[in-house]
Amino acid sequence: MNIQQIVVPVDFTPESYLGIDEAVILAKETGAVVKLLHVIDIPYVGERPAPFQMIADVGNVSAMGYNEDNPEVSYMHDLLGTVHERFDEIKKKYPEAKLEVEVKTDTMQRYLSEFVVKDGGDLVVVGTTGKSGARKSKAADIIRHAPIPVLTVTKERKENKYKNIVFASQFKYIDQSIVEHVKSLQQLHGARVHFVKIVSPSNFYTTPDVLSAIRHFAKENGFENYTSNLYNSIEVEEGVLNFARSVDADMIAMNTHGHTGFARTLFGSIAEEVAVHSEVPVLTLNERFD
Template sequence: MKRILVPTDFSEQALYAFEVAVAIARKTGAAIKLLHVVEMPYAPSFSATGDLVSRDSIEQVYVLKLLESSRDEMQELLRTVEHNGVEVVQEVDVDRVNSKIRRVVREDQVDLVVMGSKGSSGMDEFLIGSNTEKVVRTADCPVLTVKRRQPNFDIKNIVLASDFKREIRTAIDKVKMFQDIFDATLHLVYINTPGAFESSNNIRNTMETAAQRYGLKNYTINVYNDVIEEDGIMHFAQDIDADMIMMPTHGRTGFSHLLSGSIAEDLVNHTSRPVLTFHLR
């Protein structure tokens, strides 16, 4: 791992993400880029009397002030988190957040995005979502989401939830890389639900065959029964006191995403544990 991207909005959760990124960088020797994106409103500007005024001059001043303030906050963030020995560069830009992150991931050949997440629920989750969700859905590299401060960040128990069929092979190298970084135990889990019930014996055989095929080491095989997959993953992680959940995602967008949803994105929203997502493509 050579490059870690930490998008920040200067929230507490973004601070926690930077702390985690520094901990990972210390183990891997990776460099970190801190990125803040100023998003501009696109509505017309009106004077106090309701007349349309020149947007150029007003918006230029507005943007310059935002950029100046953002750079000051970036310096404060750097002073807040001890990062001696870790290379950290910073960038402040005016753009759409998700578009800018995707472009930086591609152009800088980023290996990992670490983002803070506040989570959401109910109608807010359906109508608005979050930038973190969008990055999870579209980023070309693994995304680690962090909600709470992780003091002395050290991963010893990782939950890997999947059906362990052909699709997981496209991400197995990333799974093994993160396990190796922390010398962690990998807990493979299949969530058996009433709507897609299978024999536990058949599932275990499938999981063991996959583990052998992919050369996994230091792992456990687990079949966990629950009503829905998302709850099963969270309950299993709680039962073993997992430090991280790994979850593949298909990265669907648009109407197909609304129809199918995403267990990975639901986990990012609803669990307090760090979640590492990676695309199956």
């Protein structure tokens, strides 16, 4: 997988700057362009956005027939001016990075998918606190709705390279997009991949069956320098995090492909919880079924 464009949702919180930092490092490693996306949430009237949408997109109030003395219009222009000033500061911080800026009025949930499809993003990088609250909800929302892999980060990268990557999965129906991302990162950093299936009391598998499935998956996808693991845990989320600690993981990768109905909701929720509670970056792909 050749990562050409990395998308970073930015709301100018300290956590979103973590996302920018990681994206810039990845861009330096891969030669990718970093798209900084700021979405100003706006109210909708039925199916139509409030006038702010047209003001921000067109950028010319008089062309839309609005009076520039209108307080709503003045507010929006001031807000957009502040946003672009902040992005100018970010660009100065990373003079060697290929940064592009996109500012829209919409909702992040609505616009992110549209933006990625339109502009062909390969990876979303999002910073989060790892705590409860609005920021955690935003990160989980992005993981749930983004049509491409999402890398969630809660801390600055301590090491220049990812040395140990945990790939937690059921090893059935895995989307190739996340497989190729893991392979690219492994090759780029010379990392060892630790494949693991979490076995809980309600989800029992024998050790020979699990290890055989993992080895088949690894061979089929051309992986080298890997380990095959089964890890027992009461809760899947806890099992993923504990196993990652046991191998000193620098990154966790998970996918939710192959689940429908309740199972899809359950496993998708596990991936989101792992992402926002992990001390290391988590790469997820939430494959949605229509």
